[in-house]
Amino acid sequence: MTNARLAFVFPGQGSQQIGMLADAAAEFPEIHTTFSEASDVLGYDLWDLCQNGEQADINLTERTQPLLLTASVALYRAWCARGGVHPARMAGHSLGEWSALVCAGTLAFTDAVHLVQERGRLMQKAVPAGEGAMAAVIGLDDTAVESACAEAAEDEVVAAVNYNSPGQVVIAGSSAAVSRAIEACKTAGAKRAMLLPVSAPFHTELMRPAAEKLAAQIESTEFHAPEIPVIHNVHARPESAPAAIKVLMVEQIYSPVRWTECVQAMVADGTGQLVECGPGKVLAGLAKRIDRSLTCHNIDTPDQFNTALLATAE
Known part of the structure; x- marks a missing residue:
């Protein structure tokens, strides 16, 4: 079932914290399952890193990106497993756009884990540290x-x-x-x-070399038309053609994130409720500043998750 007034938004870098999702993982088995899938791709224990590592470790871009993707996808899987209504539209802030595409059925989760790890590595290498x-x-x-x-x-x-x-x-x-x-x-x-x-100076022309290097890997990855419309950072509109989505995900690396326009586009299309699907409350806070009419929910703790389930059910 779809709630025509509901949108899901997915956070980007900056929302990572040591110990995040610990309470959710104790209640929702999908958290550990999803982190285990990601760990198999990455070659290290991602759950152990985000629970027992150092903040400096998870702030490394090539680790932050797969970590936040995995956290968001895990929460969305938990949402669907508990009968949560489907949103009518999605958007993600920067890296979060990859989470939105996975949850919308555009590409496989494991493919996305590999791509965002490489995205982070290339973005960090594009400009020498300190420059x-x-x-x-x-x-x-x-x-x-x-x-x-x-x-x-x-x-x-x-x-x-x-x-x-x-x-x-x-x-x-x-x-x-x-x-x-x-x-x-x-x-x-x-x-x-x-x-x-x-x-690193993300979303500037200085990132174009990273985008060009990632383009070939994106091109060789299987993309599908999204099952739920995703509003893209580059132009604040949805796109249905897989080939066009691939181009946007390359351009996104060196183009501005038009987040205000993305939220405004969702509101214009009928969004009244918004769920931030990932750790933290950054996007919910921004959404309220963009449009005070929005009702915003976070789902990174069991109590918040269950409250949002009830509040969004039609």
Whole structure:
């Protein structure tokens, strides 16, 4: 059964925490099963890493990406196993778009684990450590942020890369250019502009080499038309043709995440309830800032999971 007002959204990097999903795993066997599948692909124990490792270990991009994909898919499998209604549409923030595609039936989970591990490795290698940076800008409209980046570039790369919600934009690029853009944003009236603990400038032109290297692996992977529409980061629209989806997933690596537009598109299409399918509450918080009419749920603990099951049932 599908709830026409329900959308599922899947988080990206930054939502990982040591000990995440421990309570959920005690109640939902799908968590351990899904993590075991991923571990077989990765060649190491992913569950042990996220429960007993160090935060620095799971913050390594090539580990963060398969970890968050696995966590989201595990929760969605638990949702379906308990009779949770199907959403009418899905979206994922950056890496989370891969989680959405798996849950929508576009590609096999194990194929996605391999691809996002490689995606993380290539994205980290694309720019030497210390040469790239990302920063969050709070309290400045999109146009002003874009103007500040253009002013600060000086033949280097710096651009708005995550349009997260009105008044919250992430910029990225060469370290020196990002530093100049931070000052330009503050001068333009930003409430805050601060570096993020991320070592690579994701979603900029500096990531194009990584995208080009991943393209061949994406092309050789079997994709299907999604069973549930997925709103894509690149243009905030759904796509049904597998070949077109593959192109978008390559472009996504070096293109801005138009998250505000993605949520607005889902609301325009009838979404009134939103479930964040993954650890943390980042996307639920952003959604409420984008459209206060949305009712948002998180499902990363058993209590929240069961509350959302009841609240979304039609």
